[in-house]
Amino acid sequence: xxxxxxxxxxxxxxxxxxxxxxxxxxxxxxxxxxxxxxxxxxxxxxxxxxxxxxxxxxxxxxxxxxxxxxxxxxxxxxxxxxxxxxxxxxxxxxxxxxxxxxxxxxxxxxxxxxxxxxxxxxxxxxxxxxxxxxxxxxxxxxxxxx
Amino acid sequence: xxxxxxxxxxxxxxxxxxxxxxxxxxxxxxxxxxxxxxxxxxxxxxxxxxxxxxxxxxxxxxxxxxxxxxxxxxxxxxxxxxxxxxxxxxxxxxxxxxxxxxxxxxxxxxxxxxxxxxxxxxxxxxxxxxxxxxxxxxxxxxxxxxxxxxxxxxxxxxxxxxxxxxxxxxxxxxxxxxxxxxxxxxxxxxxxxxxxxxxxxxxxxxxxxxxxxxxxxxxxxxxxxxxxxxxxxxxxxxxxxxxxxxxxxxxxxxxxxxxxxxxxxxxxxxxxxxxxxxxxxxxxxxxxxxxxxxxxxxxxxxxxxxxxxxxxxxxxxxxxxxxxxxxxxxxxxxxxxxxxxxxxxxxxxxxxxxxxxxxxxxxxxxxxxxxxxxxxxxxxxxxxxxxxxxxxxxxxxxxxxxxxxxxxxxxxxxxxxxxxxxxxxxxxxxxxxxxxxxxxxxxxxxxxxxxxxxxxxxxxxxxxxxxxxxxxxxxxxxxxxxxxxxxxxxxxxxxxxxxxxxxxxxxxxxxxxxxxxxxxxxxxxxxxxxxxxxxxxxxxxxxxxxxxxxxxxxxxxxxxxxxxxxxxxxxxxxxxxxxxxxxxxxxxxxxxxxxxxxxxxxxxxxxxxxxxxxxxxxxxxxxxxxxxxxxxxxxxxxxxxxxxxxxxxxxxxxxx
Numbered sequence: 144x145x146x147x148x149x150x151x152x153x154x155x156x157x158x159x160x161x162x163x164x165x166x167x168x169x170x171x172x173x174x175x176x177x178x179x180x181x182x183x184x185x186x187x188x189x190x191x192x193x194x195x196x197x198x199x200x201x202x203x204x205x206x207x208x209x210x211x212x213x214x215x216x217x218x219x220x221x222x223x224x225x226x227x228x229x230x231x232x233x234x235x236x237x238x239x240x241x242x243x244x245x246x247x248x249x250x251x252x253x254x255x256x257x258x259x260x261x262x263x264x265x266x267x268x269x270x271x272x273x274x275x276x277x278x279x280x281x282x283x284x285x286x287x288x289x
Numbered sequence: 290x291x292x293x294x295x296x297x298x299x300x301x302x303x304x305x306x307x308x309x310x311x312x313x314x315x316x317x318x319x320x321x322x323x324x325x326x327x328x329x330x331x332x333x334x335x336x337x338x339x340x341x342x343x344x345x346x347x348x349x350x351x352x353x354x355x356x357x358x359x360x361x362x363x364x365x366x367x368x369x370x371x372x373x374x375x376x377x378x379x380x381x382x383x384x385x386x387x388x389x390x391x392x393x394x395x396x397x398x399x400x401x402x403x404x405x406x407x408x409x410x411x412x413x414x415x416x417x418x419x420x421x422x423x424x425x426x427x428x429x430x431x432x433x434x435x436x437x438x439x440x441x442x443x444x445x446x447x448x449x450x451x452x453x454x455x456x457x458x459x460x461x462x463x464x465x466x467x468x469x470x471x472x473x474x475x476x477x478x479x480x481x482x483x484x485x486x487x488x489x490x491x492x493x494x495x496x497x498x499x500x501x502x503x504x505x506x507x508x509x510x511x512x513x514x515x516x517x518x519x520x521x522x523x524x525x526x527x528x529x530x531x532x533x534x535x536x537x538x539x540x541x542x543x544x545x546x547x548x549x550x551x552x553x554x555x556x557x558x559x560x561x562x563x564x565x566x567x568x569x570x571x572x573x574x575x576x577x578x579x580x581x582x583x584x585x586x587x588x589x590x591x592x593x594x595x596x597x598x599x600x601x602x603x604x605x606x607x608x609x610x611x612x613x614x615x616x617x618x619x620x621x622x623x624x625x626x627x628x629x630x631x632x633x634x635x636x637x638x639x640x641x642x643x644x645x646x647x648x649x650x651x652x653x654x655x656x657x658x659x660x661x662x663x664x665x666x667x668x669x670x671x672x673x674x675x676x677x678x679x680x681x682x683x684x685x686x687x688x689x690x691x692x693x694x695x696x697x698x699x700x701x702x703x704x705x706x707x708x709x710x711x712x713x714x715x716x717x718x719x720x721x722x723x724x725x726x727x728x729x730x731x732x733x734x735x736x737x738x739x740x741x742x743x744x745x746x747x748x749x750x751x752x753x754x755x756x757x758x759x760x761x762x763x764x765x766x767x768x769x770x771x772x773x774x775x776x777x778x779x780x781x782x783x784x785x786x787x788x789x790x791x792x793x794x795x796x797x798x799x800x801x802x803x804x805x806x807x808x809x810x811x812x813x814x815x816x817x818x819x820x821x822x823x824x825x826x827x828x829x830x831x832x833x834x835x836x837x838x839x840x841x842x843x844x845x846x847x848x849x850x851x852x853x854x855x856x857x858x859x860x861x862x863x864x865x866x867x868x869x870x871x872x873x874x875x876x877x878x879x880x881x882x883x884x885x886x887x888x889x890x891x892x893x894x895x896x897x898x899x900x901x902x903x904x905x906x907x908x909x910x911x912x913x914x915x916x917x918x919x920x921x922x923x924x925x926x927x928x929x930x931x932x933x934x935x936x937x938x939x940x941x942x943x944x945x
Contacts, residue, residue, distance in 0.1 A: 149630060149631075152633050152638075153641075156641070156642060156645050157645055160645045160646055160648075160649040160686075161649060161652075163649075163685075163686070164649045164650075164652065164653050164682065164686060167653070167681065167682040167685055167686070168653060168656065168682050170681070171677070171678050171681035171682050172660075172674075172678060174677065174681075175674065175675060175677035175678035175681065176660075176672045176673075176674060176678070177672060177673045177674075177675055178670050178671065178672050179670070179671035179672065179673065180671075197673060209892075209894055209895065211812075211813040211894060211896070211898075211900075212811050212812050212813050212894075212900050230811060231811045231900075231902065232523070232811065232874075232889060232891035232892075232900050232902050233891075233892075235871070235872040235873055235874055236871070236872075275671070
């Protein structure tokens with residue numbers, strides 16, 4: 144095998160691997176991207192029901208109600224709110240008035256069915272998307288609570 | 290006072306590093322031995338100063354000196370001693386100090402063990418090492434001083450995040466950093482080789498043990514982190530494709546590829562520029578990992594404090610290091626001499642194929658990790674890329690890699706006999722297919738996911754293929770009476786390779802079974818109520834308040850029964866820490882060969898029951914066993930006589 148042939152083999156191998164990877168990425172990415180919305184986005188834009196998405200904001204004070212293993216609460220960006228239902232144990236840092244990101248689907252009737260609730264390790268920390276959503280709704284208060 | 294000494298020592302270390310970055314480089318260019326010789330004492334001195342600084346911060350933590358802001362923000366007098374010490378690196382500033390301490394330790398090790406290194410290579414490598422040190426010392430001194438004082442000092446500290454108060458996590462960051470920073474050695478030697486314009490077998494013999502050591506640390510760090518996530522986060526999972534996990538996984542993939550391509554450089558004098566590129570990429574990904582974790586640009590379960598100035602600084606360092614070294618690579622690599630030729634069907638060819646697959650895998654992980662950033666920057670909306678993407682893209686790339694992995698060690702160098710090797714493997718292939726069918730039958734056909742059969746087939750193929758290779762190497766079938774003696778004479782590096790490959794097979798079993806067949810039961814469970822999970826009956830007996838050293842816990846007591854007989858008691862806890870006031874969940878886990886029972890207690894509900902989460906996670910211990918075999922294989926290989934530091938230098942000296 145000459146050097147030229149080896150180089151050809153090298154290049155072909157690389158292109159094959161990259162081509163395969165690109166094909167895999169293209170087929171996977173449209174199904175598995177999860178978009179982030181604020182409650183205001185959901186109210187004002189037409190967002191397809193049944194698509195997997197994330198919604199972030201603050202857990203509205205006084206909105207958390209437990210019914211057996213199901214928890215119902217409201218996520219707000221202080222302009223609009225979305226009711227959320229979640230079955231399971233809430234993360235340790237889930238609290239009223241704190242930032243939260245929920246992942247799941249919108250259901251008919253405007254309730255969000257969450258399959259995952261993400262609250263951060265650090266209660267001083269505000270998820271970046273939530274901070275941006277609050278800034279967008281004009282309710283951002285420099286991270287300090289009212 | 291001691292804190293000021295620490296701060297001052299860092300400034301001195303920075304001065305020494307500046308000298309070490311410049312003088313030996315000029316010396317190597319001009320062939321001036323005295324100037325090159327500066328690198329040795331400088332690296333020792335640099336390590337000494339940084340060790341003093343690290344000692345000063347540790348002292349502040351151990352004595353709970355709350356006039357140091359870092360201690361006040363992250364420690365507390367009530368904390369057990371282990372976590373006071375671990376608190377040193379449980380925060381941004383301290384973890385950077387640990388990073389730079391490890392970096393200077395590696396530089397010092399080169400000086401210590403590298404007496405016989407060619408002086409030019411050593412001087413240049415240490416100079417590159419010092420450049421990295423200058424960058425990170427500047428980062429610490431300008432943006433993240435761990436010794437800043439607090440006036441007036443508070444009576445007590447704010448405490449360490451209780452999630453981090455855990456033995457698994459106390460050792461997770463140092464191991465990860467030893468891995469990340471360890472790859473800086475391969476990087477520095479790669480840059481030095483580019484500057485010299487020469488890569489040979491002696492170079493590879495030098496780089497291999499350092500890369501292997503870094504790989505062992507990184508592997509242990511990742512496994513420790515997964516194990517920690519598994520038993521503390523209370524979700525029953527061990528890998529989330531979280532950006533910070535990916536940040537450690539990408540250098541691992543590139544480092545594993547580097548480990549293997551360096552073998553080809555050493556044994557066959559081929560793949561030289563590819564190996565150099567991998568060394569640069571591996572360390573670049575390590576820096577990227579540091580950037581992703583330290584800047585907080587990506588939302589992740591590891592929510593560290595975010596500070597844009599710090600992010601920009603690390604990004605700048607990253608661009609300088611990666612951009613500079615890739616430019617140098619582009620200029621110098623073409624002039625490097627091509628080495629030994631080989632046919633595509635050969636051990637080199639197989640190693641290269643797997644190298645390319647692993648590098649491609651790392652690239653897809655990189656894309657998935659950075660895609661949210663790119664999409665945000667291009668105003669494509671805020672997205673997150675979750676596990677479905679990585680599972681759909683990364684795993685199909687790894688399947689052919691595992692296929693090749695079983696056959697590659699049986700192929701000969703230069704020109705291999707593929708048909709012959711496949712002939713030897715035909716029984717293994719038959720057993721792999723049989724395993725796939727058995728698994729399909731056991732899970733009830735399409736009642737389970739379709740890929741479980743493929744996963745088990747790959748595991749059997751790799752595991753038995755590795756065992757067959759071992760049996761052939763010791764002549765178990767040809768001359769059984771001498772097999773034991775031959776096994777004893779097998780070089781450590783062969784033992785290491787066999788163990789690590791077998792470990793991956795064990796890991797694949799755990800990966801497949803735990804991803805496919807985990808059962809989860811979430812319910813409101815009343816006192817005395819029994820729930821059946823994975824063939825076990827789980828009965829809630831009591832929930833008691835129990836005091837801990839710096840927390841109070843609600844401890845639930847569950848009785849576990851099998852076939853009507855009580856066999857065990859499990860006690861998960863929900864803890865409320867006092868400082869900082871924060872709740873954590875401690876799952877109770879009962880491990881068995883077939884899987885783990887995993888029990889989490891939640892809050893009381895209005896009707897007198899408790900929300901409980903009960904899992905049966907099949908084959909989880911196989912993951913840890915597989916990881917342990919990988920590490921053990923690495924350690925045994927590191928102990929190989931041919932890898933002993935110093936030995937290669939003599940060979941190089943003899944050649945020159």
